[in-house]
Amino acid sequence: MRRCYLSSGLGRNSVALMLWLEDHGFDFETVYCDHGCDWPETGEYLTMLQAAGHRITIIKPDVEGCENLYDYALWRRIAPSMLNRWGTETFKVRPLNNYFQKPAQIFIGFACGEEKRQLRHRRTNGIWHAYPLIDLCIDRKGCEKIITAHGLPVPPKSGCFFCPFQRVGEWRRLRDEHPCLFAKARELEAACVERRKAQGKPPWYLTGHDRPLDVVVREGQPDLFGWRKPCECNL
Secondary structure (H helix, E strand, O other): OOEEEEEOOOOHHHHHHHHHHHHOOOOOEEEEEOOOOEOHHHHHHHHHHHHOOOOEEEEOOOEOOEOOHHHHHHHHOOOOOOOOOHHHHHHHHHHHHHHOOOOEEEEEOOOOOOHHHOOOOOEEOOEEEEOHHHHOOOOHHHHHHHHHHOOOOOOOOOOEOOOOOOOHHHHHHHHHHOHHHHHHHHHHHHHHHHHHHHOOOOOOOOOOOOOOHHHHHHOOOOOHHHOOOOOOOOO
16 A cells, blocks of 8 residues: 655645645645755744644755755755756655655645646656646646635745755845855855866856856845845854
8 A cells, every 4th residue: 555645845836735635635744854955934834834733744864974955065065056956856855755655655746837847757666656736737826725725824935045046036035034044155155166166167156147146146236335134144
């Protein structure tokens, strides 16, 4: 008999799918892999869901004795990129697959309109993947309706605070709302640039642009009187 799990990143789609599965009496376990680098708002939302009675299993990765993605990246002086998403594979996918007791059916919160994100094979080494939101034609707005119908706020976009897929506006929000995390992102970027320089390679930057992070976020935004929200992390 297959055990059923919901692989959750605590974003809009996976939260909506969790609520839908609960409403329809499915026997499943919601599992969230905490690699220590999601935006703080995701952790706050998790606490709220748990306080509301939703059971969510939290697991931690273990990569060469390290459970924090940022600490590992800084130690190795590497960072995920758009072309090489090793962070997702190593610190999320593998720990989850190791946790699942096989044979297992894994519910994935891809919404209608995201069919291209589906895995090519629904069965992999004793794991079957299912995409109820796609099968039910529930799109992003439909997910929001499910969440608000339960009296819950729509969760913030989930993701790592130094995700290379972030837009410039998201980097600016990180700078303004979480200056210490922005400083950590800059530190990691500088470490990566230094490593590549020592290897005789051209610099590489987190934003995917050809300019450092702090330069990209300032472009088009004059900083009146030199003021920015202070940071107390000493970075």
